[in-house]
Amino acid sequence: MIQQNINRIKEELGETTLVAVSKFRSLEELVDLYDTGQRIFAENRVQELLAKQDQLPKDIEWHLIGHLQTNKVKMIVGRVSLIHSVDSLKLLREIQKQSAKRDIVTKVLLQIHVAQESTKHGFAPNELVDLLADNAFDTFTHVQLCGVMSMATLTQDTNQIEEEFLKTAETFNKIKRLIPNSEHFSEVSMGMSGDYLIAKKLGATMVRIGSKIFEQV
Numbered sequence: 001m002i003q004q005n006i007n008r009i010k011e012e013l014g015e016t017t018l019v020a021v022s023k024f025r026s027l028e029e030l031v032d033l034y035d036t037g038q039r040i041f042a043e044n045r046v047q048e049l050l051a052k053q054d055q056l057p058k059d060i061e062w063h064l065i066g067h068l069q070t071n072k073v074k075m076i077v078g079r080v081s082l083i084h085s086v087d088s089l090k091l092l093r094e095i096q097k098q099s100a101k102r103d104i105v106t107k108v109l110l111q112i113h114v115a116q117e118s119t120k121h122g123f124a125p126n127e128l129v130d131l132l133a134d135n136a137f138d139t140f141t142h143v144q145l146c147g148v149m150s151m152a153t154l155t156q157d158t159n160q161i162e163e164e165f166l167k168t169a170e171t172f173n174k175i176k177r178l179i180p181n182s183e184h185f186s187e188v189s190m191g192m193s194g195d196y197l198i199a200k201k202l203g204a205t206m207v208r209i210g211s212k213i214f215e216q217v
């Protein structure tokens with residue numbers, strides 16, 4: 001079933017990168033996913049990511065997609081290939097500090113808050129543009145800003161989801177014009193099982209899909 005789901009999704013996605021969300025799934029399910037050839041796995045919790053990583057093949061690229069607490073940064077730096085969920089300057093500073101200590105560069109996305117739900121994390125779009133105008137990101141020698149991430153409101157209202165993804169794409173373009181080393185700033189991570197086709201249409205370069213991979217559709 002996982003193989004069929006993956007085949008169908010990959011065909012729909014074309015060039016867009018599939019980030020397979022493996023949170024809450026068992027090791028057995030993750031091995032099945034691995035056997036389809038999928039190599040980008042994403043978790044939303046640090047401990048769960050590290051535990052699974054230890055038990056699975058080493059050529060899996062792990063992404064962190066959930067809210068990251070500052071005190072857990074030192075556990076995760078060097079273990080993930082991309083952090084999607086950088087939602088504050090304080091967190092970015094800690095990633096810089098821990099990466100500098102290990103002499104590595106950590107790739108991150110800036111999470112933008114576009115949804116109506118206040119439970120979702122992220123920078124306000126204008127806040128990011130202001131920070132860039134203040135050159136707030138210039139000191140991050142050990143962090144590579146690779147793009148933006150967002151989550152749309154959980155709703156059936158397609159127009160609203162479209163508006164939120166458009167806002168994400170628009171913010172990405174604004175930042176790209178302002179940011180130093182903008183050649184690395186190229187990813188737009190948006191879209192989940194319920195809305196990835198809308199996200200793709202509106203410029204997602206990466207979609208994060210869980211349920212549609214692991215569950216019968």
Ligand SMILES: *Cc1c(COP(=O)(O)O)cnc(C)c1O
Nearest residue numbers: 021044065192193208209210211
């Ligand atoms: C769980 C999760 C997803 C995937 O959700 P599905 O609806 O299962 O595809 C994507 N992004 C984030 C940040 C998540 O926490």
